[in-house]
Amino acid sequence: MNKTRMLEIAAVVAMATALILALVVGEEQTMGNLARVLFVHVPSAWLAYMAFVITLLGSALYLWKKDLRWDRLAAASAEVGVFFTTLTIALGMIWGRSTWGVWWTWDARLVLTAVMLFVYLGYLALRRSIPERISRARRSAWLGILGIIQIPIVHFSVLWWRTLHQAPTVLRPGAMQMDPPFRAALFAALFAFTIVYVVLMRRRINLAILEDRFDQIVAAEEREVAGEAITAPRYEDAPETFHAEAQAHGRTRNLSMMLPAIAAIVVVAAVGIVSSQATSLTNWGWVSYAYTVTYVAMIAYVTWLIWRIHTTRRRVEEVR
Amino acid sequence: MTDRLVDLQGIGVRLGDTPILRGLVLQVDAGEVIGLVGANGSGKTTLLRVVATLMAPTSGQGRVLGAALTDEARFDIRHRIGLIGHTPALYPNLSLEENTRFIARLAGAGDGMVGAALDQVGLAGARHRRAIQCSHGMQRRAEFARLLITKPDLVLLDEAHAGLDRHAADLVAFIVDGVRSRGGGAMLVSHEHNRMTPLADRVVELRNGAIGTWEAP
Amino acid sequence: MSGFWTQALEIARKDLRTEVRTGEVFLITIPFGAVALMLIPLAVGTETALLRNIGSGMYWTIVLLFGVLVALRQSGVEGTTQEDLLSLLGIDPAARFAGRAGATTLLLLAFELVLGPVALALYDPQPKGWLWIAALIPLVAIGLGLLGTLAAAIATSIASMALVPLLVAPLSVPILLAASQTMDGLRYGNTILGWILLLVTMDLLLAVAGVLSARPLQEASR
Numbered sequence: 001m002n003k004t005r006m007l008e009i010a011a012v013v014a015m016a017t018a019l020i021l022a023l024v025v026g027e028e029q030t031m032g033n034l035a036r037v038l039f040v041h042v043p044s045a046w047l048a049y050m051a052f053v054i055t056l057l058g059s060a061l062y063l064w065k066k067d068l069r070w071d072r073l074a075a076a077s078a079e080v081g082v083f084f085t086t087l088t089i090a091l092g093m094i095w096g097r098s099t100w101g102v103w104w105t106w107d108a109r110l111v112l113t114a115v116m117l118f119v120y121l122g123y124l125a126l127r128r129s130i131p132e133r134i135s136r137a138r139r140s141a142w143l144g145i146l147g148i149i150q151i152p153i154v155h156f157s158v159l160w161w162r163t164l165h166q167a168p169t170v171l172r173p174g175a176m177q178m179d180p181p182f183r184a185a186l187f188a189a190l191f192a193f194t195i196v197y198v199v200l201m202r203r204r205i206n207l208a209i210l211e212d213r214f215d216q217i218v219a220a221e222e223r224e225v226a227g228e229a230i231t232a233p234r235y236e237d238a239p240e241t242f243h244a245e246a247q248a249h250g251r252t253r254n255l256s257m258m259l260p261a262i263a264a265i266v267v268v269a270a271v272g273i274v275s276s277q278a279t280s281l282t283n284w285g286w287v288s289y290a291y292t293v294t295y296v297a298m299i300a301y302v303t304w305l306i307w308r309i310h311t312t313r314r315r316v317e318e319v320r
Numbered sequence: 321m322t323d324r325l326v327d328l329q330g331i332g333v334r335l336g337d338t339p340i341l342r343g344l345v346l347q348v349d350a351g352e353v354i355g356l357v358g359a360n361g362s363g364k365t366t367l368l369r370v371v372a373t374l375m376a377p378t379s380g381q382g383r384v385l386g387a388a389l390t391d392e393a394r395f396d397i398r399h400r401i402g403l404i405g406h407t408p409a410l411y412p413n414l415s416l417e418e419n420t421r422f423i424a425r426l427a428g429a430g431d432g433m434v435g436a437a438l439d440q441v442g443l444a445g446a447r448h449r450r451a452i453q454c455s456h457g458m459q460r461r462a463e464f465a466r467l468l469i470t471k472p473d474l475v476l477l478d479e480a481h482a483g484l485d486r487h488a489a490d491l492v493a494f495i496v497d498g499v500r501s502r503g504g505g506a507m508l509v510s511h512e513h514n515r516m517t518p519l520a521d522r523v524v525e526l527r528n529g530a531i532g533t534w535e536a537p
Numbered sequence: 538m539s540g541f542w543t544q545a546l547e548i549a550r551k552d553l554r555t556e557v558r559t560g561e562v563f564l565i566t567i568p569f570g571a572v573a574l575m576l577i578p579l580a581v582g583t584e585t586a587l588l589r590n591i592g593s594g595m596y597w598t599i600v601l602l603f604g605v606l607v608a609l610r611q612s613g614v615e616g617t618t619q620e621d622l623l624s625l626l627g628i629d630p631a632a633r634f635a636g637r638a639g640a641t642t643l644l645l646l647a648f649e650l651v652l653g654p655v656a657l658a659l660y661d662p663q664p665k666g667w668l669w670i671a672a673l674i675p676l677v678a679i680g681l682g683l684l685g686t687l688a689a690a691i692a693t694s695i696a697s698m699a700l701v702p703l704l705v706a707p708l709s710v711p712i713l714l715a716a717s718q719t720m721d722g723l724r725y726g727n728t729i730l731g732w733i734l735l736l737v738t739m740d741l742l743l744a745v746a747g748v749l750s751a752r753p754l755q756e757a758s759r
Contacts, residue, residue: 103657103658104659104661111579114575118568118571118572118575121564121568124564125564158579374621374624374625374759375759376759395627398625399625399626403621405621407616407617409618409619409621409622411555413558414558418551422551423626425539426543426623450558
């Protein structure tokens with residue numbers, strides 16, 4: 001059993017443990033059962049920020065060492081970071097709706113998280129638009145660094161803007177009592193999410209390596225055997241039907257891997273928003289909703305990555 | 321189908337104030353292949369576009385495949401003309417196969433012809449490659465595949481041999497032979513005189529906006 | 538040669554396939570629209586009552602303004618060589634218009650459907666009359682799709698493509714008014730039938746105009 005598989009099992013175990021702890025911990029004094037949403041929301045946010053810091057480090061190290069492995073790390077972490085940021089926002093919206101009755105408040109941290117999401121969506125879009133490896137690595141490295149340097153500036157400006165307006169009279173997570181069982185459940189969740197991050201990173205980097213290998217083989221094919229895919233024309237009468245070959249030697253860049261996960265979150269969120277216009281959920285209803293969104297998103301993302309790895313590996317075998 | 325495929329009488333084309341063609345007279349009969357030479361900027365591409373009914377002449381009269389150039393009938397004969405310009409008319413983000421299939425379906429031909437046509441021009445192995453990832457020569461070949469499917473009565477090739485290797489250049493001969501055997505005609509613009517002259521029944525030169533005789537160098 | 542609807546369908550399919558490959562609308566225009574929705578309250582203020590009032594209006598404005606970008610996407614605008622190719626295949630210009638407008642309409646529909654929940658979350662406009670809204674959304678997409686395609690056909694050279702937003706924006710006023718007034722009407726219980734009829738009329742007019750002008754516009758540059 002390889003390391004990735006072991007880590008995946010560890011992730012499942014850790015998430016299950018975190019779930020159990022989250023469910024058995026007593027009701028929080030101020031928030032009641034709704035506080036349990038924090039056990040998925042806070043770790044998600046934590047991982048999002050961490051992922052972008054890793055992107056910063058990977059980008060800087062690439063520019064210094066010029067080793068493409070750092071670029072792969074930066075890109076994978078940006079993608080996983082966008083996943084966790086989207087999850088954070090979705091869960092934050094559920095939290096806000098359940099606690100304060102609104103899907104969104106304009107406090108500094110929320111706005112900042114949304115801005116971050118768009119910055120790194122732009123990072124991914126940039127990478128997608130540059131097929132050449134070195135150029136892509138260099139340009140996205142600069143964006144990876146610039147993106148995060150802007151974050152404190154954006155944070156400061158939004159914070160300042162917020163202080164000029166009426167201070168939000170909402171309960172903040174930090175204002176809650178953190179008795180030991182609660183703290184334990186939160187750390188268990190943090191730990192579990194971190195393992196999930198590592199799992200996602202390993203899979204994503206694996207996929208990037210396979211895609212790079214495929215691109216290299218195809219590019220070498222084109223260089224050395226220039227035109228072998230292009231044969232001399234034939235002059236007999238063309239047959240009316242032609243049976244296509246099974247293998248495709250084309251190079252196609254697909255949509256972003258995480259699109260299905262984001263699509264799933266968007267769909268679930270949209271359904272939730274629409275349905276909650278009509279009926280309101282109980283506290284446990286909101287908690288279940290939050291956890292369902294989390295698990296569905298993670299499973300969808302991992303499944304999609306594994307499937308993509310499988311198909312890319314097959315394509316590599318075909319062209320080798 | 322009339323025996324005279326192209327009949328241009330005193331055609332003139334102006335772009336703004338600049339005359340490109342003036343008093344141009346040209347005929348192409350069924351089964352005839354005309355080679356067209358001329359200096360850069362002499363108006364060869366413009367002439368081909370006029371013959372293809374894609375550009376209206378500013379003076380003079382002409383008929384292509386029996387339809388007058390200023391008449392609505394020209395819309396009905398357009399599908400019998402095949403033009404390959406010097407810029408490839410492929411959709412860059414679609415594969416060669418998808419490009420060809422798109423053409424085949426619009427032309428009312430079956431999907432089955434697509435693979436055969438690409439195979440015939442030697443692109444079978446590259447058919448899943450996106451057009452933007454293909455060299456100019458490969459894109460040209462894909463356009464030839466299009467001609468094999470649509471089987472036009474009048475073939476117009478601008479810069480016929482540009483970017484083609486020796487094998488692919490034979491494709492031009494194949495296309496030309498094909499249209500000739502169908503009773504159609506062709507006009508070839510090429511700077512590679514040694515490749516073009518064997519294919520053409522006669523070669524004319526575009527000089528000062530009009531057609532003149534050409535002397536081989 | 539294939540029939541009108543086959544041609545239109547093939548052209549729409551080709552446009553959509555190109556969009557899937559380039560991802561211009563989904564990865565760039567839609568996120569851009571979402572950012573725009575987010576920026577507005579940073580500028581006008583975040584009082585709940587204010588945002589609730591302007592929410593649906595802002596949504597439709599963003600849909601209209603950014604919808605033009607959808608019509609102008611690289612994958613939707615064809616170069617001269619491709620135009621010539623389609624002419625020489627004997628494609629009916631009206632079919633080409635229909636295919637292009639169809640693809641643009643579908644992408645606009647996706648644009649509206651993704652940004653809808655975003656606007657709901659950020660502005661909490663508390664819309665009423667979901668059945669009417671469900672009819673409104675495609676009607677706006679159709680109108681804007683037709684308008685954008687028509688404007689692009691008019692401003693057909695590369696240089697003048699920059700004009701298209703300027704052409705579309707004023708002509709889209711009836712669509713904007715119809716959409717926002719319908720939402721207001723639904724909220725306050727006013728009559729909305731007139732606005733819906735205006736929208737339907739606009740859509741029909743644009744469809745007819747597009748089909749009738751297709752051939753003349755195509756030949757105008759020749």
